[in-house]
Amino acid sequence: MDLKNKRIIALGERDGVQGSAIARCAESAGAEVVLEVTHCFV
Amino acid sequence: MNDNKHPVILGVRYFLAHTPGLVRHGSKPSRDLLAKPALWPSLSSHLRSYQDAVAYPPHQAFLGAIYPDELENLPKPWYKNAGPDYGLDSRWNPHGEIMPEEEFYALLKLADDFDLVWLEEDFSKEAALAWADHPLIDDSDIKKLGAGVPISAIEAQTNDPAVALPLQLRNGRLIGCVSRAHQQDATLTPDVLLENLACKSSAAMAFRTLLSSYGPDAANIDYVINSGEEAVGERYQRGGGNLGKAVAEMCGCVNATGADVKAFCSGPVHALIMAGALVNAGVFKNVAVVAGCSLAKLGMKYEGHLSLDQPVLEDVLAGMAVLVSADDGVSPRLRLDSVGRHSVGAGASQQAIFKCLVSEPLERLGLRYQDIDKYATELHNPELTEPSGSGNVPLLNYRLIAGMATLEDQLDKEDISKFVERHGMPGFSPTQGHIASAVSFLGHAWDKIAAGEMERAMFLAKGSLFLGRMTQLSDGLSFILERNQG
Numbered sequence: 001m002d003l004k005n006k007r008i009i010a011l012g013e014r015d016g017v018q019g020s021a022i023a024r025c026a027e028s029a030g031a032e033v034v035l036e037v038t039h040c041f042v
Numbered sequence: 043m044n045d046n047k048h049p050v051i052l053g054v055r056y057f058l059a060h061t062p063g064l065v066r067h068g069s070k071p072s073r074d075l076l077a078k079p080a081l082w083p084s085l086s087s088h089l090r091s092y093q094d095a096v097a098y099p100p101h102q103a104f105l106g107a108i109y110p111d112e113l114e115n116l117p118k119p120w121y122k123n124a125g126p127d128y129g130l131d132s133r134w135n136p137h138g139e140i141m142p143e144e145e146f147y148a149l150l151k152l153a154d155d156f157d158l159v160w161l162e163e164d165f166s167k168e169a170a171l172a173w174a175d176h177p178l179i180d181d182s183d184i185k186k187l188g189a190g191v192p193i194s195a196i197e198a199q200t201n202d203p204a205v206a207l208p209l210q211l212r213n214g215r216l217i218g219c220v221s222r223a224h225q226q227d228a229t230l231t232p233d234v235l236l237e238n239l240a241c242k243s244s245a246a247m248a249f250r251t252l253l254s255s256y257g258p259d260a261a262n263i264d265y266v267i268n269s270g271e272e273a274v275g276e277r278y279q280r281g282g283g284n285l286g287k288a289v290a291e292m293c294g295c296v297n298a299t300g301a302d303v304k305a306f307c308s309g310p311v312h313a314l315i316m317a318g319a320l321v322n323a324g325v326f327k328n329v330a331v332v333a334g335c336s337l338a339k340l341g342m343k344y345e346g347h348l349s350l351d352q353p354v355l356e357d358v359l360a361g362m363a364v365l366v367s368a369d370d371g372v373s374p375r376l377r378l379d380s381v382g383r384h385s386v387g388a389g390a391s392q393q394a395i396f397k398c399l400v401s402e403p404l405e406r407l408g409l410r411y412q413d414i415d416k417y418a419t420e421l422h423n424p425e426l427t428e429p430s431g432s433g434n435v436p437l438l439n440y441r442l443i444a445g446m447a448t449l450e451d452q453l454d455k456e457d458i459s460k461f462v463e464r465h466g467m468p469g470f471s472p473t474q475g476h477i478a479s480a481v482s483f484l485g486h487a488w489d490k491i492a493a494g495e496m497e498r499a500m501f502l503a504k505g506s507l508f509l510g511r512m513t514q515l516s517d518g519l520s521f522i523l524e525r526n527q528g
Contacts, residue, residue, distance in 0.1 A: 014506050014516055015420060015435050018390040038390075038514070040506035041432035042422045042473055 004030035012038040049318035049366050050373035050526060052328075053256035054485040056105060056138040057248035057361035058472070059146040060096070061340065062089035062212035065357055067236060068340030085344060089212050090121075090353045092142045096133055097125035100423045101358065103470040106137030106485055110421075110467040120425055121353055137485040138251045140358070145172050147209055147218060149243040150236075152183055153292060158235055160199065161209075161218040166190030178250040207232040227277045241272040241334030242285055244361030246292040249332050252363040253293060263365075264326035266290040266300035269313035270334040271476050274302070289332050298330075306505030307420075307479035309333070310362065311519045314481075317366040318376045318521075329366045335359035336475045343473070346430030355426050360474040362481060371528045374491040380406040382502065382520035390516065396446045399502040399520040407522070411447035414465060414522070415490075416499045418483035419443070421471040440466035479503040484523070491525050498524035 008031045012019030019038035026033055065071055065085070075081055095101060099120045103110045107130055117123045125131045133139050141149070148169035151159045161169065166187050173179045173187075193216065199206040200219045209218040220239070223230035245268060253260050268286035275282035286300025303313040310333050317329040337359060344354045369375065382403040388394045404411065419439040427435060440462040447453035453461055471478035480501040490496035502520035507513050 014504060014508075015433075015438050017392070018516065020390040020514055021392075036514075038506075038508050038516070040509060041430075042420060042427060042435055042475070042478065 006031045007034045008032070009034060010036040012036070014038060014040045015042070047322060048369055048375040048377060048379075049321040050369050050375050051484070051488060051523065052365040052367045052370070052373050053252055054137070054362070054364050054488050055248050055252035055255055056482070056485060057244050057251060058101060058105060058138070058140040059143070059149075059244060059335070059359045060090075060092050060140055060357060061143045061146055061359055062354075062357045063143050063210045064240075064337060064359075065089060065341040065344070065354055066210075067207060067233065067337065068342060068356070069338040071341040071344055072233070084348060085341070085354065086214070088348055088352070088354045090355075090357055091212075093131070094121070094124055094353070095358060096140050097131040099123070099125055099128070099130060100425070100470040101140055101472075102130040102135065104137075104360070104472065104482060105135035105140060106489070107132065107135040109486060110470045110483065113468045113470055118425070119352070121355060136489075138248060141247070143211060144169060145176070146243070146359070148173060148187055149247065150209075150220070150239050151188075152186055153239050153243040153246065156223060158221050158223060159218060159239065160191045160196055160221070161187065162193050162196055162216070163190035165217040178247065178254060203232075205232070207236055224276070229273075229276050229280050237337045238272050238274050238285070240337045240359055241270045242288055242292065243334070244359050245270060245285070245289045245332040245334030245363065246361075248361035249289060249293045249330060249363035252330070252365055256365060258328060260294040261297050263290065263295040263298045263328050263330055265320060265329045266295060266298050267313040267317055267329065267331045268300065268302045268333065269309035269331055269476060271304070271306065271309065271336055272334065285334070286332065289334070295330075305517055305519075306507055306509065307476045308503035308505035308517050308519050309476045310479070310481045311501060311503040311521065314364060314366065314376065315378065315381055315519065315521055318378050321366055321368055322378060327368060331364045331366065333362045333476055333481070335361055339473055339475060343426060343430040343432070350429050352429065355423075356473055358472050360472050360477045362477050364481075364484060369526070372492075372526055374488055374523050375526050377407070377522040377524060380522060382518070384516070384518035386515065392442050393446070393449075395504070395516070395518055396442055399518045400443055400500065401446055401450065403500070403520060403522065411443070411450075411452045411461075412465070414498055414500045415496045416467065416483065416487065417443055417465050418480040418487065418499060418501045420479055420504065421467070421469045421482050422473050422478045423469045423471055426473050434469065436466065436469035437462070476503075479505075487523055491523060494525065496525070498522055
């Protein structure tokens with residue numbers, strides 16, 4: 001998937017992939033991160 | 043640091059209270075019931091009986107009746123294959139008791155020094171009778187229950203939910219209420235006070251169980267660190283504390299003071315390391331780490347449970363108490379020379395977190411992944427979390443640890459499942475946040491290490507700091523408990 005010039009919302013999970021990690025990956029692929037959130041499901 | 047000098051853990055005890063009547067006051071159910079009162083018949087019809095909660099295999103594992111690994115041998119779902127068929131149906135267990143809700147309500151009254159909790163007259167008599175044979179309740183405790191108040195007074199007091207919250211049994215019987223402590227203080231409302239009193243009560247019962255099991259005399263406890271998640275305070279200092287000292291008082295520790303340590307779910311591991319450091323430095327000889335329950339988490343995932351027509355399994359409150367002392371040459375040692383910490387600059391990826399919490403502490407001691415007999419990580423019971431889509435959290439963490447071992451060429455990829463099976467365990471803890479986070483295995487590890495059946499265990503806890511909106515970071519801390527070589 002080409003993420004260049006796309007806007008993304010990064011929804012992460014503490015015991016999985018955290019929001020900030022998803023956001024950095026998306027940014028490095030050229031996306032604009034408009035929101036990053038990490039949740040804890042326990 | 044002198045490598046030969048390590049604090050020890052003298053003992054560990056737990057406490058469970060089965061509180062189906064309080065499920066309606068859990069954060070999620072209370073919000074949903076306010077928006078949709080018609081939800082109540084469905085929710086209330088899925089609340090478990092006390093007998094079912096006692097015989098629930100994960101509760102029996104939590105209280106030390108069976109080793110967590112043994113849960114894998116019991117047919118699932120565990121709630122349908124409860125303990126009586128396997129001899130698991132006792133209130134009193136090696137690591138503590140599971141108390142019925144009637145007695146827990148009486149415990150709230152015992153913890154209350156400000157006439158916030160009212161219990162109905164007949165109920166007070168019933169509670170006093172029920173407590174007559176309790177080994178950790180004495181005459182002065184029963185006296186504090188008092189004569190109770192007329193039901194008409196409780197009904198009048200609970201007319202306005204801002205004034206008082208009703209206390210009801212599973213069957214709906216109104217038996218008391220918790221009142222606000224101030225008309226204009228949002229930190230002293232009935233719901234906040236109920237959470238804090240429940241936290242105090244459950245921590246105190248775990249601590250009383252510990253003191254009765256191990257000694258030393260309560261008067262010999264120097265310091266009590268509370269590591270529960272509740273914020274005790276008032277409007278000018280919302281999380282001011284100090285529940286540690288309040289619990290010490292309730293347990294007769296007349297020579298102790300204490301403090302609260304806050305770090306979300308990793309609070310108890312932070313507190314244990316601080317306790318060990320205080321002992322090692324010679325500041326105090328006997329330091330207790332206690333943690334009370336999280337009432338807000340009752341019924342947290344009830345929607346998933348109802349969708350599968352299974353009981354609302356988050357119906358228990360948990361407490362824990364651990365005694366840390368100077369090396370006695372016998373008890374399991376807390377290794378302070380290789381504590382793992384997820385530092386601010388470490389990064390948020392799982393690889394970065396587990397490097398900090400597992401790889402680096404092992405490397406410092408010249409140990410390999412397989413040298414840790416058991417890893418205690420997030421130990422939430424998957425039967426509680428999977429119906430709501432939260433997955434099997436312990437398994438996820440064990441696969442990550444095994445993955446790290448593989449990355450570091452200490453484990454073949456095809457042996458990951460075997461590693462998880464041998465060095466991990468099924469989740470068995472109620473979803474009580476900080477208590478589910480690693481430390482619910484401490485009692486089992488203590489038993490095995492003291493009996494010479496285990497060399498060492500690692501405890502790694504994670505805290506979701508981002509939930510408080512002060513940082514995007516999470517937190518994590520780990521320590522190793524090992525056999526005392528004398």
